[in-house]
Amino acid sequence: MGDLPAPASPAPDPWAGLRAFTDARIALGRTGTSVPLHEALAFRLAHAHARDAVYSELDASKLLADLPELGLPVVQVQSQAATRPQYLQRPDLGRQLAEAARAELAGLAAGECDVALVLADGLSATAINTHAPPLLRRLVPALQAAGLRLAPLVLAEQARVALGDEVGQLLRARLVLVLIGERPGLSAPDSLGAYFTHGPRPGLTDEARNCVSNIRPAGLGYEAASDKLFFLLGEALRRQLSGVGLKDESGRLAEENSGGEAGWPG
Amino acid sequence: MSYRHTIGSRTYQFADLKTLLARATPLRAGDSLAGVAAATYEERVAAQYALADVPLRRFLSETFVPYEQDEVTRLIIDTHDAAAFAPLAHFTVGELRDWLVSDLADAAALAALAPGLTPEMVAAVSKLLRNQELIGVARRVEVVTRFRNTLGLRGHLATRLQPNHPTDDLRGIAASLVDGLLYGSGDAVLGINPATDNPRQVGDLLRMLDGVRQQYTIPTQSCVLCHVTTTLELIKQGAPVDIAFQSIAGTEAANKSFGISLSLLQEAQAATLALGRGTLGDNAMYFETGQGSALSANAHHGLDQQTCEARAYAVARRYRPLLVNSVVGFIGPEYLYDGKQIIRAALEDHFCGKLLGLPMGVDVCYTNHAEADQDDMDTLLTLLGVAGCNFIMGIPGADDIMLGYQSTSFHDALYLRQVLGLKPAPEFAAWLAQQGIFDEYGRQLPAKAARLLGQLPAALRA
Numbered sequence: 001m002g003d004l005p006a007p008a009s010p011a012p013d014p015w016a017g018l019r020a021f022t023d024a025r026i027a028l029g030r031t032g033t034s035v036p037l038h039e040a041l042a043f044r045l046a047h048a049h050a051r052d053a054v055y056s057e058l059d060a061s062k063l064l065a066d067l068p069e070l071g072l073p074v075v076q077v078q079s080q081a082a083t084r085p086q087y088l089q090r091p092d093l094g095r096q097l098a099e100a101a102r103a104e105l106a107g108l109a110a111g112e113c114d115v116a117l118v119l120a121d122g123l124s125a126t127a128i129n130t131h132a133p134p135l136l137r138r139l140v141p142a143l144q145a146a147g148l149r150l151a152p153l154v155l156a157e158q159a160r161v162a163l164g165d166e167v168g169q170l171l172r173a174r175l176v177l178v179l180i181g182e183r184p185g186l187s188a189p190d191s192l193g194a195y196f197t198h199g200p201r202p203g204l205t206d207e208a209r210n211c212v213s214n215i216r217p218a219g220l221g222y223e224a225a226s227d228k229l230f231f232l233l234g235e236a237l238r239r240q241l242s243g244v245g246l247k248d249e250s251g252r253l254a255e256e257n258s259g260g261e262a263g264w265p266g
Numbered sequence: 267m268s269y270r271h272t273i274g275s276r277t278y279q280f281a282d283l284k285t286l287l288a289r290a291t292p293l294r295a296g297d298s299l300a301g302v303a304a305a306t307y308e309e310r311v312a313a314q315y316a317l318a319d320v321p322l323r324r325f326l327s328e329t330f331v332p333y334e335q336d337e338v339t340r341l342i343i344d345t346h347d348a349a350a351f352a353p354l355a356h357f358t359v360g361e362l363r364d365w366l367v368s369d370l371a372d373a374a375a376l377a378a379l380a381p382g383l384t385p386e387m388v389a390a391v392s393k394l395l396r397n398q399e400l401i402g403v404a405r406r407v408e409v410v411t412r413f414r415n416t417l418g419l420r421g422h423l424a425t426r427l428q429p430n431h432p433t434d435d436l437r438g439i440a441a442s443l444v445d446g447l448l449y450g451s452g453d454a455v456l457g458i459n460p461a462t463d464n465p466r467q468v469g470d471l472l473r474m475l476d477g478v479r480q481q482y483t484i485p486t487q488s489c490v491l492c493h494v495t496t497t498l499e500l501i502k503q504g505a506p507v508d509i510a511f512q513s514i515a516g517t518e519a520a521n522k523s524f525g526i527s528l529s530l531l532q533e534a535q536a537a538t539l540a541l542g543r544g545t546l547g548d549n550a551m552y553f554e555t556g557q558g559s560a561l562s563a564n565a566h567h568g569l570d571q572q573t574c575e576a577r578a579y580a581v582a583r584r585y586r587p588l589l590v591n592s593v594v595g596f597i598g599p600e601y602l603y604d605g606k607q608i609i610r611a612a613l614e615d616h617f618c619g620k621l622l623g624l625p626m627g628v629d630v631c632y633t634n635h636a637e638a639d640q641d642d643m644d645t646l647l648t649l650l651g652v653a654g655c656n657f658i659m660g661i662p663g664a665d666d667i668m669l670g671y672q673s674t675s676f677h678d679a680l681y682l683r684q685v686l687g688l689k690p691a692p693e694f695a696a697w698l699a700q701q702g703i704f705d706e707y708g709r710q711l712p713a714k715a716a717r718l719l720g721q722l723p724a725a726l727r728a
Contacts, residue, residue, distance in 0.1 A: 013713045015444060018726065022431055022438035025663025025675075026445035030710075033680035035663065043640070043663060047672070050634035088599045088635055089295045123635050184634045185670035 010036040023187060043186070050184035053124040055084055058157055063119070066133050070140045072117075073152040075108060077101035077167070081158040094160035096202075097167065105170040108152055114237060115143060116151035116173035116200075120159035124181030127192040131216055132179050135192070138226035146234070161195045161209070168200030175237055176200040177229070182213060191216050194229055198242035208243040210236070267328070271316040278312040283320065284330045287386070288570035289313035290393045292610055296558045296571040296601035303570075317390055318360030322351075325387050330577075331567045336518040337528050342384050342580045351382030362387070363394045366403050376407050380623035385516070385576035388618045392572070397610065400617040401653040407620040409656065411588045412547025413509060415453060415485045415693040417656055418625050423688035424657035425679045426591070426627070427452035430668035434461045436474050440725035442662050443478060448716050449676035450704055451660035453694035454589055454627065455509065455552065456488040461668055468492045469505045476506035478723045482701070485693035487544075487588070489552055494526060494534045501537045509588055510538040511552045516577030519565030528581065535585045546693075549588035549625070555579070556593045557611050558601030571601060572611065576618045583622055589657065590624045592616070595632040596671055605642030608632060612646055616655055627657035631673040640664065640672065647674055651682045658682070680710060 013027040028039045035043075060076060067074050078098045081087035087094050097105070117140070119132050136153075143150060151171040156163055161178055168176030175198050182191040192215040197208055210232060215225040236242045269280040280286040288302035290313035297303035304310035326346065331339045354362060365371055392400065410418040417424050429442030439458060446452055456475050460468050468490045475488035487508040492500075494512040501507050512531060515521050521528075531551075538550040560566040560574040569577075575592070582590045592615035595608040602608045612628050619626035630646050632638035647658065664675035682688060689695055689708050698704040702715040713719075 013445075013448070015448065015713075015719060018441035018444060021435070021441040021726070022667070024429070024431070024438070024442045024445075024661075024667050025665050026442055028663055028677070030677060030680075033677055033684055033710075035675070035677050039663065043665065046665075047634065047639060054635050089603055090299060091600050092299070183670065185667075186634070186665050186672070187667060 007031065009038070046186040049189040050186060053126045053181070053184040053189035056125040056129070058119070058121050058125045058155060059129045060155060062129065063133070063155060067136070067153055070136055070153070071144075072140065072150055074155060075104065075152050076155045076157070077105065079156065079158045079160070079163055084158070087158040091160055094158055095162040097163060102170065105154070105167060109170060109172045112172045112174070113151045114148040114174050115233060116154065116164075116168045116171045116176045118154045118156055118159075118164045118167050118176060118178045120156040120161070120163060120178055120180040122159065122161070122180035122193070123183045124190060127181035127190045127216070128179060130190050131192045131222070134222045135179065135215060135225055138222055139229055142226065142230045143233070162204065164195070165197055165200040165204050166202045168197065169202065173200065174198065175233060175242070177233065188214070188216060188219065191219060194225065196229075196233060196236060196242055198236045198240060210242050210246055269316045269320065271312040273308060273312050278309055278316070280313060280316060283324065283328045284567075284569050284573070286313055286317055286320070287390055287393065287573050288568070290317045291570045291572055292393070294571070294601070294607045294611065295599060295603040296561055299600055300561050300566060300571070302568060314394055318358060318363070318394060320359050320390070322357050322359065322362060322387055323355060325384055325390070330386055330569055330573065331517055338516060338518055338521070338577055338581060341528060341584060342386075342577065345584070346384060347381035349382070350379060354379065354382065359387070359390045360394065362391045366391065367395075367399050371403065371406065373406050373408055376621065377623070380621065383622060385580045385618065385622060386573060388621045389573040389576035392614045392617055395617070397613050397649070400613040401649060404617040404620045405652065405654045407654070409620060409623060409625045411549040411625045413487045413544040413549055413588050414546060415691040416546060417454060417588065417691050419692070420654065421688060422691060423651060423655070423679070423683055424454035424627075424691050424694075425451045425660040426454040426457045426589070426657055428457055428459070428659050428661045428666065428673070430459050430661075430666055432461060432668045434467055434471060436470065436725045439471065440474065440478065440723050444718065444722065444726070445662055446660050446676055447482070447484070447718060448703060448713060449660070449680065450690060450698050450710060451676045451679060452484070452486050453691040454657035456486060457491055457511070457552070458489075459491045459669060463492050463496050465496050465499050465503075468496055469500050469503065472500065472505045472507065474725050481721075481723060482718060483697075485697050491552075491554070494530060498534055498537055501541065506543075507538060507541060508543050509550050509552050510534045511554070513554045513559070514578050514581045515555065515559045515563065515565070516574040516581070517560050517565050517567060519567075520560040520563045520574070521581070523563035523565060528584070531581070531585055549586055551585045551587040552589045552591070553582045553587050554591045554593050555582070555615070556597050557615065558597040561601070562597065572614055575615060576622075579619050579622045579624055583624055587625060589627055590619055591627045591629055591657075592619070593629040593631065595636060595638065596629065596669075598633050599636040602636070604637035605632070605639070605645070608636070608638055609642065609646045609649065613649060613653065616650060616653055620654075625656045628655055629659050629673055631659070631671055633671045643672070643674060647678055647682055648685070651686045651688060683708060
């Protein structure tokens with residue numbers, strides 16, 4: 001058998017112009033029943049970014065170096081999930097503080113305060129490492145200028161959203177805001193979510209929270225996210241509520257979603 | 267009553283039947299999370315030994331969730347067909363296993379038996395089966411349903427075309443829809459997961475889907491997977507609803523957390539059937555399920571997640587659905603940790619659903635925080651094709667940009683049909699040939715041959 005001619009790289013389908021209407025992977029073309037190799041590798045790369053994000057860790061040294069410029073003390077805590085595999089399989093442990101962290105936070109509470117800020121790794125520490133500092137550089141001065149009393153900044157590892165409720169209670173905060181790495185998608189491994197709860201205490205569920213999601217330059221930008229959070233936190237403190245009640249009372253909040261941890265299609 | 271089994275000097279005791287089933291279940295994250303899993307590998311096998319000796323009749327007297335408290339239990343007990351059960355009424359779970367894998371359990375025997383089996387019996391026997399037996403037995407069962415085409419025929423594989431878009435943009439959805447049709451996808455249903463449950467938005471999507479279906483006279487059905495109460499409201503408004511969708515679970519409390527009850531499903535079925543839009547048949551419901559949903563609603567009553575899932579099939583079967591889809595890997599690693607657990611669960615779900623007489627499809631899927639990847643999905647896809655799964659999903663490039671998870675692509679369906687010689691639903695296959703998308707042997711033709719390309723849907727011409 002002689003040399004086979006090298007196959008031409010398969011072209012996209014003739015309707016590739018429809019890609020202007022969606023980010024979905026359409027008009028990929030094919031060779032046999034397979035997608036072209038460059039499409040297969042692009043998919044694999046996007047999944048690799050998402051997987052790396054799930055296993056990324058909070059860059060504590062950089063955050064501890066950068067965050068004090070905000071003028072807030074910074075404290076590091078862990079949840080009861082000891083490892084990432086345990087964190088992934090036991091969401092209940094990621095919602096509870098380790099014993100040492102409880103004692104430390106209880107010792108820090110000087111008196112009642114208005115807002116406690118928690119930076120939690122969630123499912124993408126990359127999102128916190130990348131987007132939390134620029135967001136906080138806008139949000140913290142705005143909150144301080146409004147006369148709100150802020151608790152020490154808390155860095156939380158192996159943490160779920162609800163961990164913030166225990167942190168907020170121990171720091172005697174009227175409201176807790178948790179910035180957390182969202183579950184990575186193929187299109188965005190670094191999306192930051194911001195969840196807040198009025199009157200935080202352990203045992204609250206998603207109905208008690210509000211969420212601003214997809215915070216990243218290619219999604220909801222820092223400035224817009226900071227403005228939105230500043231408005232929402234103010235409303236929650238003024239009306240002394242969060243969650244479904246806050247959402248129902250303001251048409252402007254209609255676009256928020258409750259950001260549950262286990263969704264369901266349909 | 268309690269159950270026991272002795273291995274060497276160690277006697278394992280199981281307080282009741284639901285505990286016995288839970289301990290006998292192959293390892294998965296959700297059962298560990300719920301605290302119902304076996305503590306050791308030996309305990310799991312001890313439970314399987316004990317389970318094998320339980321008479322099937324016991325499942326009719328020892329309910330898993332109290333009859334008085336749970337309408338799903340009442341449905342299971344009240345609709346049990348004693349005549350269909352009679353030939354096997356003297357069997358134990360182990361004897362049912364031996365009979366199912368024998369040559370005696372052919373398609374006719376299995377179809378006749380289905381109304382006599384309860385979901386708990388089916389869940390129990392599945393725990394004694396290896397993957398190859400889950401495949402081999404399910405393969406013999408043929409469950410055929412009809413609305414505008416014929417689904418589930420032996421030797422056929424259908425796909426749900428899932429053209430989701432993060433903001434429900436009509437043009438974005440239409441673009442994915444055209445892409446899927448040109449790849450031969452959509453015979454099970456053209457089905458959108460809407461980004462919101464807003465009735466006006468869902469109505470717009472329904473009208474767009476119906477317009478595309480009519481423009482090209484596609485022999486299929488469309489569906490927007492909104493809450494069933496939204497569908498009911500839209501039916502009253504005169505929207506073009508073909509089939510009604512709902513996520514369902516296996517306990518009354520879990521269904522309550524979904525905002526549904528059996529009477530609401532009954533109402534939806536009646537309202538949908540009253541529209542009379544099916545041309546070939548009156549299977550007018552589409553249900554989705556998944557292991558772990560009851561636990562995530564804190565409504566599992568100490569049952570393992572696979573037994574809860576099988577009970578959801580009792581709910582589904584009541585309403586003679588066109589499609590039932592286990593969205594197996596969507597729920598996340600706290601329920602199914604890795605590819606091995608997802609594959610096992612999918613084969614169990616397909617087996618249990620088929621044995622109970624349901625038109626089972628599977629969303630072969632995973633999330634990015636699960637220990638799984640596209641290779642695991644290829645494995646599962648191939649196994650389900652061998653097992654005779656009625657339908658799978660078709661998503662552009664396997665990447666759902668709205669729900670943020672990975673499933674199967676249009677290309678994946680082409681692969682599966684090719685390696686296993688499976689065809690689309692017959693009416694849809696004829697349409698694909700007429701449109702110049704597939705040839706008469708079901709092979710995809712060069713893309714430029716498709717007639718559809720010359721006349722794009724209105725949504726894309728605007």
